[in-house]
Amino acid sequence: MFALTQLFWYKILFSVELMAAESLFTFKLRKRRLFPLRLAAGVIVMIALSVFFPLPENNSPQYSLLVFFVQFAVSIALMAFIFKEPLLSLLFCGIAAYAVQHLAYQCFTLVMYASGANGGSAMGLYGEVEAAPFDWHALPVYMAVYVFVYWAMTLIFASKIKRNEDLSIKSYSMFALFVMAVFAVVIINIFVAYEAYSDYNLTYIVFAALSGALCCLFVLFLLFTLLRSENLKTENEYINRLWRQEQRQLATAKANADFIKRACHDLKYSLRIKTEDGSARDELK
Numbered sequence: 001m002f003a004l005t006q007l008f009w010y011k012i013l014f015s016v017e018l019m020a021a022e023s024l025f026t027f028k029l030r031k032r033r034l035f036p037l038r039l040a041a042g043v044i045v046m047i048a049l050s051v052f053f054p055l056p057e058n059n060s061p062q063y064s065l066l067v068f069f070v071q072f073a074v075s076i077a078l079m080a081f082i083f084k085e086p087l088l089s090l091l092f093c094g095i096a097a098y099a100v101q102h103l104a105y106q107c108f109t110l111v112m113y114a115s116g117a118n119g120g121s122a123m124g125l126y127g128e129v130e131a132a133p134f135d136w137h138a139l140p141v142y143m144a145v146y147v148f149v150y151w152a153m154t155l156i157f158a159s160k161i162k163r164n165e166d167l168s169i170k171s172y173s174m175f176a177l178f179v180m181a182v183f184a185v186v187i188i189n190i191f192v193a194y195e196a197y198s199d200y201n202l203t204y205i206v207f208a209a210l211s212g213a214l215c216c217l218f219v220l221f222l223l224f225t226l227l228r229s230e231n232l233k234t235e236n237e238y239i240n241r242l243w244r245q246e247q248r249q250l251a252t253a254k255a256n257a258d259f260i261k262r263a264c265h266d267l268k269y270s271l272r273i274k275t276e277d278g279s280a281r282d283e284l285k
Contacts, residue, residue, distance in 0.1 A: 015075075018071065018098065024150060025092075028164070029083045030083060045078060095223065100149065
């Protein structure tokens with residue numbers, strides 16, 4: 001029962017963390033009509049999903065994965081309901097947000113375990129162990145770590161997004177690779193949690209949290225590097241189109257100038273031969 005209670009609260013906490021992370025990357029996106037009402041409805045749906053998602057009698061890592069991935073999928077659908085953007089752009093924001101949320105979680109885990117602030121017991125963050133509930137005295141640490149990580153990721157990554165910028169990554173294979181990388185980190189972490197937290201292997205826990213945090217940072221860096229590359233490619237294609245258009249205009253202008261020059265020459269010659277004495281007059285020169 002304790003494990004179910006823990007998972008119940010962490011479902012809600014995860015929804016709040018994920019929505020907060022998604023707001024970092026969707027702030028400058030194009031909004032649909034009645035945005036405040038759509039946003040409020042989206043928040044209500046996410047919280048309701050967290051509250052009413054059924055819980056099994058015996059929790060398992062597979063079911064924890066199902067819970068969190070369903071919440072993530074629903075958040076993508078709600079972003080499509082709230083923002084007027086292509087699906088690939090929303091997926092970009094969703095993956096980046098999931099990486100930030102998981103990065104903050106791993107950093108919090110590192111701080112708690114490496115500093116011994118957890119009191120030498122498993123914290124049971126996924127409801128996987130029945131020992132040691134979340135220590136609410138750690139709430140200030142939790143808030144400080146999450147605020148710092150979200151602020152840092154906003155400064156480093158999210159602030160680079162331009163208003164109404166197309167966030168679609170055309171390289172589908174690369175984007176799919178990033179999606180799988182983030183999900184792999186999350187999946188591995190949950191299975192590690194069930195093993196390491198139950199046995200309280202401190203070295204295992206710290207190493208897993210550190211590697212997970214580094215993987216999330218690496219995915220974010222590659223995502224935004226690929227986005228910048230896509231944008232530069234698009235800008236180069238636009239400049240090339242402008243250059244080709246200018247070349248065509250110059251060629252057309254040159255052809256028109258040559259035509260006018262020939263027409264003037266022909267007119268001048270025609271007027272010359274029509275003079276009474278057959279000689280060119282100075283007025284026609």
